[in-house]
Amino acid sequence: MSNIKIQRAKNSKINSVDWNNLRFGIFFSDHIFISDYKNGKWDEGRIEPYNAMSIEPAMCTLHYGQTIFEGMKGFRSVKGGANIFRPDMNAKRLNNSAKAVCIPEFDENLLLEGLKELVKLEYDWIPKEKGQSLYIRPVVFGSGNFLGVTASTEYKLIILLSPVASYYAEGLKPVKIMVSKDYVRAVTGGIGNAKTAANYAASLKAGMEAHKNGFSQVLWLDGVTRKYVDEVGAMNIMFVIDDELITPSLDRGSILPGITRLSVLHLAKDWGMKVSEREITIDEVADAYDKGKLQEVFGTGTAAVISPVGFLKYGDKEMTVNNNQIGPIAQKFYDTITGIQYGEIEDKFGWIMHIEV
Ligand SMILES: Cc1ncc(COP(=O)(O)O)c(C=O)c1O
Incomplete structure (x- = not known):
């Protein structure tokens, strides 16, 4: 049993999804996983509704680009349940990217746990057709408000989910x-x-x-x-x-x-x-x-x-x-x-x- 707190969305957007025309990165599921870094440490993270975020004009990432991301996919297994392909490798690569741009590393197990709980909650968002999948996008960015080329002291890690179409609608194409x-x-x-x-x-x-x-x-x-x-x-x-x-x-x-x-x-x-x-x-x-x-x-x-x-x-x-x-x-x-x-x-x-x- 996970300890990750879940705040549920009041209404689901799932009925507005055009499952026959998903394309890539157009639709986003109802919830995100989010963790904040403040006072030198990452918090334990939580799941909350996918909503617009308010940011200040001085938010450092807008100016200096201190941000990293990942991309992986989840699939509906033919045996039932969801299959995520090698998420441990994505978690590791995210931390390597973090080091490259001075973002503090986080606990990879916590990231995988958050991902698991989020996908479990959003299982209905995994498309049903073979070839389609649930794209998983972790992103981490400096969230401090200041001008000056220096690493932020505050960060956010967010995982969002997007049902996506098959890359090859008519089979592999050169x-x-x-x-x-x-x-x-x-x-x-x-x-x-x-x-x-x-x-x-x-x-x-x-x-x-x-x-x-x-x-x-x-x-x-x-x-x-x-x-x-x-x-x-x-x-x-x-x-x-x-x-x-x-x-x-x-x-x-x-x-x-x-x-x-x-x-x-x-x-x-x-x-x-x-x-x-x-x-x-x-x-x-x-x-x-x-x-x-x-x-x-x-x-x-x-x-x-x-x-x-x-x-x-x-x-x-x-x-x-x-x-x-x-x-x-x-x-x-x-x-x-x-x-x-x-x-x-x-x-x-x-x-x-x-x-x-
Ligand atoms: C620049 C670049 N190279 C290679 C890859 C392929 O990496 P992966 O197989 O982990 O998706 C990606 C996609 O993530 C990429 O953006």
Whole structure:
């Protein structure tokens, strides 16, 4: 039994949800989990109605961006109850992001407990169709009111929930990606490996230009030499070259350590695939393409799980990957991970936090 106090909403908004047109991040459930940091410590947290919050114009995060967040998903298990995919890893990553921008760390167990109670309370908000899910967004921000570039002494941690549509309404679909030559997202020594607002603000302009040119996302190169592949806008990137699964290593510190990336690497090793986490230049990718050795390219991330890349453009170099079709390797990762998430495939690695309702 949890000790988390619950203040219930007077009216539910659930009847206003358009379940056939959920899209992403449009609808929010009735309650949030919230914890405050004051006088040097986090409180035990509580669940309360999702309401507008009042903030002062001097609220420091508006000015200096001291804020971090996470993104994970909950699913209706085919066996009943809810399945949350690897929330312990998200809690850990949130604390790593906290360290990067001087936000005080919090108790990961308390975060998971709050999440569990919130999802239990909001179980009806988990969409029923296969492919749909409940997106879980923890966010932490400095809530002090002052001007001056210094860390806040007060913070809020909030978990909000949003029922979201299937990323692929008509099955896995390859995307077009543009390699960014003009802009960089992060550099070694910076905060690219933290899930903090600044990295996303830095990506908007390049993303908008890519959209205008018909591309769905940007592939970032390292910010120093602009030769090495880092990651995509909201995904890590993987290449299959000569039957070897290759993904950029995290050593440069400019890549977000994706939890889907980690899961794909784990599965690949379990299946006996040749796997390499190493630096890879965009020229090596283009060279493999010219030699007919670039078999598959795909992104990994919570939103889409696996996103096959059908077309990659780097300056004048255009690469159509696997005839713009979903490759068998991408498909197998997608089927396995989504199977585990919905409780159809045995969770042999202990990745699911199951919530009985
Ligand atoms: C910049 C960036 N890289 C990679 C990822 C993929 O991470 P994950 O697999 O944990 O969703 C995300 C999404 O969270 C992201 O925003």
